[in-house]
Amino acid sequence: MSKNNGIFSGSSPLLLMLGLAPALGSTAFAETALAMGIVTFIVLAVTGLALLLLRAVPETGKVVLTILIAAALTTVADYVLTAKFAELRDAMGIYLPLAAVSSVILLRAGKSSEESSAASVFVRGTGTGILFIIALFAIGSVREILSVGTWFGLQVMPEGYEMNYAMMTAPGALLAAGFLAAVLNVRACRGTSDDGKKEGES
Amino acid sequence: MNYLILAVDAALISNVAISYFLGLSPLPELWEKRKENMFSALALILVMTLSGLFCSLVWQNVLVPQGAEKLSTIVFAVIILLVSFIISLLLRKQTGASLGQWFSRSAVSSVVLGVVLITAQKGYGVLTSTFYAFFAALGYLFVVTMLAAIEERMEYNDVPGSFRGMPILLVTAGLMAVAFHGIEVLG
Amino acid sequence: MEKKLHVSPSPHVRGRWSTSLVMLSVVCALLPACVYGVLNFGIHSLLVLLVSVASAVCSELVCELIMRKKATIADLSAVVTGLLLGMNMPPAIPLWIPAIGSAFAIIVVKQLFGGLGQNFMNPALAARCFLVLAFSVEMTTFTPENGILKQNFQPVAVSEPAVESEAETSVTADAASTATAQTEEKAEKTRSSDAASGATAETEAKTSKSGKTSKSGKSAKKEDTARKETKKTDAASGATAQTEGKTDAASGATAETEAKADAASGATAETEAKADAASGATAQTEGKGTPAEDAPSEGTKVDAVSTATPLACLKKGQTVKLQALFFGNTTGTVGETSAFLILLGGIFLILIGVIDWKIPVFYLGSYAVLTLITAAARGYSDPLLFTAEAMCAGGLMLGAWFMATDYVSSPITGKGRIIFALLLGLLTWLYRMFGTYKEGVSNAIILANCLTPLIDHFTRPTAFGIDRKKEV
Numbered sequence: 001m002s003k004n005n006g007i008f009s010g011s012s013p014l015l016l017m018l019g020l021a022p023a024l025g026s027t028a029f030a031e032t033a034l035a036m037g038i039v040t041f042i043v044l045a046v047t048g049l050a051l052l053l054l055r056a057v058p059e060t061g062k063v064v065l066t067i068l069i070a071a072a073l074t075t076v077a078d079y080v081l082t083a084k085f086a087e088l089r090d091a092m093g094i095y096l097p098l099a100a101v102s103s104v105i106l107l108r109a110g111k112s113s114e115e116s117s118a119a120s121v122f123v124r125g126t127g128t129g130i131l132f133i134i135a136l137f138a139i140g141s142v143r144e145i146l147s148v149g150t151w152f153g154l155q156v157m158p159e160g161y162e163m164n165y166a167m168m169t170a171p172g173a174l175l176a177a178g179f180l181a182a183v184l185n186v187r188a189c190r191g192t193s194d195d196g197k198k199e200g201e202s
Numbered sequence: 203m204n205y206l207i208l209a210v211d212a213a214l215i216s217n218v219a220i221s222y223f224l225g226l227s228p229l230p231e232l233w234e235k236r237k238e239n240m241f242s243a244l245a246l247i248l249v250m251t252l253s254g255l256f257c258s259l260v261w262q263n264v265l266v267p268q269g270a271e272k273l274s275t276i277v278f279a280v281i282i283l284l285v286s287f288i289i290s291l292l293l294r295k296q297t298g299a300s301l302g303q304w305f306s307r308s309a310v311s312s313v314v315l316g317v318v319l320i321t322a323q324k325g326y327g328v329l330t331s332t333f334y335a336f337f338a339a340l341g342y343l344f345v346v347t348m349l350a351a352i353e354e355r356m357e358y359n360d361v362p363g364s365f366r367g368m369p370i371l372l373v374t375a376g377l378m379a380v381a382f383h384g385i386e387v388l389g
Numbered sequence: 390m391e392k393k394l395h396v397s398p399s400p401h402v403r404g405r406w407s408t409s410l411v412m413l414s415v416v417c418a419l420l421p422a423c424v425y426g427v428l429n430f431g432i433h434s435l436l437v438l439l440v441s442v443a444s445a446v447c448s449e450l451v452c453e454l455i456m457r458k459k460a461t462i463a464d465l466s467a468v469v470t471g472l473l474l475g476m477n478m479p480p481a482i483p484l485w486i487p488a489i490g491s492a493f494a495i496i497v498v499k500q501l502f503g504g505l506g507q508n509f510m511n512p513a514l515a516a517r518c519f520l521v522l523a524f525s526v527e528m529t530t531f532t533p534e535n536g537i538l539k540q541n542f543q544p545v546a547v548s549e550p551a552v553e554s555e556a557e558t559s560v561t562a563d564a565a566s567t568a569t570a571q572t573e574e575k576a577e578k579t580r581s582s583d584a585a586s587g588a589t590a591e592t593e594a595k596t597s598k599s600g601k602t603s604k605s606g607k608s609a610k611k612e613d614t615a616r617k618e619t620k621k622t623d624a625a626s627g628a629t630a631q632t633e634g635k636t637d638a639a640s641g642a643t644a645e646t647e648a649k650a651d652a653a654s655g656a657t658a659e660t661e662a663k664a665d666a667a668s669g670a671t672a673q674t675e676g677k678g679t680p681a682e683d684a685p686s687e688g689t690k691v692d693a694v695s696t697a698t699p700l701a702c703l704k705k706g707q708t709v710k711l712q713a714l715f716f717g718n719t720t721g722t723v724g725e726t727s728a729f730l731i732l733l734g735g736i737f738l739i740l741i742g743v744i745d746w747k748i749p750v751f752y753l754g755s756y757a758v759l760t761l762i763t764a765a766a767r768g769y770s771d772p773l774l775f776t777a778e779a780m781c782a783g784g785l786m787l788g789a790w791f792m793a794t795d796y797v798s799s800p801i802t803g804k805g806r807i808i809f810a811l812l813l814g815l816l817t818w819l820y821r822m823f824g825t826y827k828e829g830v831s832n833a834i835i836l837a838n839c840l841t842p843l844i845d846h847f848t849r850p851t852a853f854g855i856d857r858k859k860e861v
Contacts, residue, residue, distance in 0.1 A: 064283060071279035078275065097275035097319055171383060171522060174376030175497070182362075182369035351842035352509050360503035362456050373501060377510050378839050380518045384820065384832030 024139070024173040026095040028147075033140025035088050036095060037133030039081070040102050043073045044129045070101070102132075135180075142176050245289050247339040250314050252285045253278075254335025257318040258328045278318050286314075313342055345382075349375060408505070412465035414743055418734030419472055419791065425730050426723040430480035434723040438475035440484045444491035445471030452500040466505050470494050473513035473791060476724020477784065477831070479531045486524055490516040510838040511798045514788075514831045521831075531721065721783065728781035735790030744794040747803060748810045752789045753780060755814025763822060785817065788830035798838040805841075805848035813837050 027033035047070045054065060074097055081089040081096070089096065257278045265274055317338045321331035352374055361370050427435045449467040453459065471491045478487050494516035499508045521528045725731070738744045760779045764772035780786070793799060793813055800809050813833050820829020 067279055067283060068276070071276040075273060075275045093323075097278075098316060101315055171376045171379035171519070174372050174379050178365075178369045178372030178376055181372055182365045348839050348843055351846055352839065355509065355842045355845070356502065356507070359507040362501065365501055370501060373497065374509070377498065377515055377835075380515060380522060381510070381832065381835040381839050383522060384518065384829070384836065 024177055025098075026092045027136055027140035027143055027173065029091070029144045030137060030140040032088065032091045033136040034133070035081075035085070036092055037136035039074075039077050039096065040136075041129040041133055043070055043077060044102075044132075045126065046073055067101075071097075138180055139173070139177055142180065143173060146176070147172065245286075246313070246343065247336065248289050249282070249286045250317055250339040251332055251336040252289070253282045253314050253318055254321060254338075255328065255332040256281050256285065258321055258326065258331035261322045261331075262328055274319065274322055275315075278315055278322075282314050282318070345378070349378065352378075409465050411743055412469050414738065414741060415469050415791070416465065416472060418738050419469075419476070419724070421730040421734060422724050422727050422787070423472070423476060425727045426476065426480075426725075429726060430723060434478075434480040436484060437478050437480070437482060437487050437723055438472065441475030441478070441487040441491045442468055442471035444488040445474070445495050448492040448495040449500065452496055453504075456500070458504065467495055470499070470512050473724075473787075474516055476787060477513065477517045477722050479528060480723050481530065482527055486520060486527055490520045493519055506797050509798055509842065510835050511792050511795050514792055514835050515838075517831050518835055725784040725787040728786045731786040731790055735786075738790070738794075744790070745796075745803075745806060747806045748794045748799060748813075749789045751807050751810030752793055752813045752817075753785070755811045756780065756785065756817050757814075759814060759818040760822075763818070779821070783821075784830040788817075788834055789813075792831075793834050793837070798841055800841050800844045800848065802845070802848045802850060805844045808844055808848065809837055809841065812840065 026036040047066060050069050051062065051066060054062070078089065078096055081092075257274075260277060260281065261274065265277065317335050318331075320338075321334050324334075326334060349371075353371065356370070356374075365373070423438060427438070445467040471494075474490050474494055475487055478490075494512035498510055498512040498515045499505070502508045517528075735744070735749060739746045739749075757776050757780055761772050761776045764775040793810065800806050816833035816836060817829045820833055
């Protein structure tokens with residue numbers, strides 16, 4: 001659900017709380033986060049495409065199919081990753097399979113609004129996917145930089161930076177996400193007069 | 203005694219919501235519709251426990267021996283779909299939700315899938331997995347309830363503009379996570 | 390402890406007092422304990438307190454400026470938060486840590502939620518727990534007293550040849566692990582993504598991830614028992630928690646690793662026998678927070694890095710001189726040592742009506758009862774004494790009188806508060822008895838804070854004339 005059509009409007013994990021699990025779980029490091037985002041994006045894209053082909057299927061069936069296709073794709077991704085980037089795969093832990101679920105969520109979120117042309121659905125889906133990657137990457141970077149001072153393994157903070165391990169942990173993840181979300185909120189609200197309340201929140 | 207610890211672990215220490223971030227998405231709406239959600243909660247517990255049971259069965263007896271652990275994603279997904287289908291049929295009258303709607307609560311299924319993946323990863327036996335899944339469900343519901351109560355209380359708070367909604371929710375969860383973190387030592 | 394006067398979920402303060410006056414009285418009540426702490430621990434602890442307060446006040450000022458709100462620092466609530474946080478710091482902590490902590494407390498826990506009266510968690514404690522999470526090493530290193538009162542107290546000695554190796558390891562391990570381990574292990578901290586046994590798998594991946602590790606991330610991890618953080622991994626390696634410990638975990642680090650149940654060091658005497666401090670000298674690496682007596686009985690490797698706190702000893706069933714505990718002649722955080730002075734302050738506040746007696750009484754009471762029962766069950770020779778000591782040790786007094794009583798984060802109704810307090814007693818007892826930390830008060834309180842809205846919900850009194858079921 002975009003508030004407006006600005007570039008940050010659809011950043012799901014942060015604005016809409018969708019796909020939160022991988023967003024927080026696999027983002028202890030920027031690298032992993034990026035990988036996670038990309039994988040999810042690919043699964044999302046392919047599943048989306050597949051769905052476009054299956055538009056005739058009734059709603060419930062669609063849901064089931066979405067899940068199945070996404071799961072299948074994720075499994076494939078899993079195999080591929082394990083073969084080529086084993087460490088990365090391990091780092092993602094249980095969140096990789098959950099990419100399947102994330103994709104489903106993201107896809108369906110887009111669906112709630114009217115089904116316009118295949119093209120617009122595609123565009124929106126892609127946009128969401130890319131934003132997802134960016135969001136994950138942002139979280140991952142912040143967490144990695146603040147906690148161990150590296151970025152992609154490169155020392156970024158000055159030597160002797162006292163490591164703040166909290167960022168690595170669950171609370172840190174949540175807090176970091178919260179702050180990033182606030183930042184995005186600021187941008188999304190600029191130009192609107194309301195005070196930033198998001199859908200679903202009281 | 204071991205089971206007690208396991209229960210605490212599943213419910214609190216490795217709490218799916220706080221430690222694994224699963225199932226946080228539906229948070230905003232859940233508290234609003236408490237009454238109906240009683241059944242959703244019940245359904246969730248059932249789905250999770252049963253999925254835990256069946257998935258671990260398959261995991262132990264089929265996937266692992268065949269060395270096909272990676273297929274777990276899809277296999278579990280199928281199982282979960284089946285289980286939730288059956289449960290939703292049974293509870294249909296109470297939830298009043300259509301089948302599609304039920305499935306649409308995909309965030310919820312991330313919890314279920316997550317839990318079964320966790321038990322598979324930990325290599326728990328069938329009984330243990332089921333047990334774990336049950337308590338994980340309870341723990342999840344407990345945390346969600348707590349969060350919702352806090353949110354309710356914050357309704358009139360003076361939260362700064364850009365933090366309203368999602369961000370403050372995340373921060374709240376983060377602070378709760380700090381609190382829950384302490385439970386870990388009991389493990 | 391903070392209160393607010395505007396209408397909202399929390400109750401109203403007895404009419405005539407302004408917020409600043411209330412806060413001022415709290416500060417006054419805290420001062421004796423603070424002064425004692427400074428005398429006990431030396432000038433650095435004074436700095437700690439000052440920095441905490443200053444940081445809190447500045448954060449609040451800056452925050453309100455940015456948020457364009459009226460500056461409320463005059464109401465002294467930030468001062469109270471800062472002071473409380475400072476009192477919860479180990480005496481030798483590098484000053485930037487309390488600075489960050491105070492900022493966190495004020496900005497994240499208080500202002501983000503709307504300011505005074507709207508936070509759901511006690512800011513000082515939430516910050517403290519966060520700091521323990523973030524900087525567990527520094528937060529769990531307790532140095533012996535350094536202040537003028539030094540002569541009344543002997544520096545803690547790590548004695549006991551038997552345990553010496555551990556002692557060494559603890560010191561070296563600390564240093565060593567801190568250095569090496571950290572570089573490689575840092576990755577482990579990844580709590581979120583791994584959890585569970587996945588931990589080991591993940592963490593090694595992570596470690597290799599960070600690029601700076603030995604491939605043997607896994608083994609390295611396991612070896613590195615003294616790992617400070619590894620919250621997660623401990624599950625796997627059993628290296629266990631340790632440290633997050635509010636207290637001496639640092640030194641206890643190795644000890645900890647042995648067993649959550651400290652069975653290992655339990656090796657030596659103590660165990661449950663209430664080995665008297667003197668003989669009790671034995672046992673843990675932690676040495677004893679026990680003052681006087683034993684002092685360096687045998688070996689005496691004075692652990693210059695960190696010492697144990699009384700809680701550590703108690704946990705192992707030892708006794709610590711009650712007097713010392715009560716009056717504060719022990720190690721601990723800056724403000725928590727003098728049970729006596731805190732008690733005075735607390736009673737003062739109750740007398741002038743600033744805090745509700747129910748919470749401290751029921752909290753301490755339930756904790757005492759539980760501890761008494763446990764002590765008896767474990768066969769300690771003097772359960773009552775043990776209980777008394779347990780009550781004076783650690784941050785229990787400070788927490789019960791000043792932190793748990795924060796009106797904003799505790800339930801509204803009397804009934805609710807009693808439940809809250811009982812819950813606190815239970816949690817603290819659980820943490821102290823069965824946890825690897827020795828200190829559980831802060832954690833217990835913030836956990837209970839989370840439950841406060843729920844408690845409130847269920848103890849909501851029916852408003853006159855309204856059908857309960859129809860309430861919002």
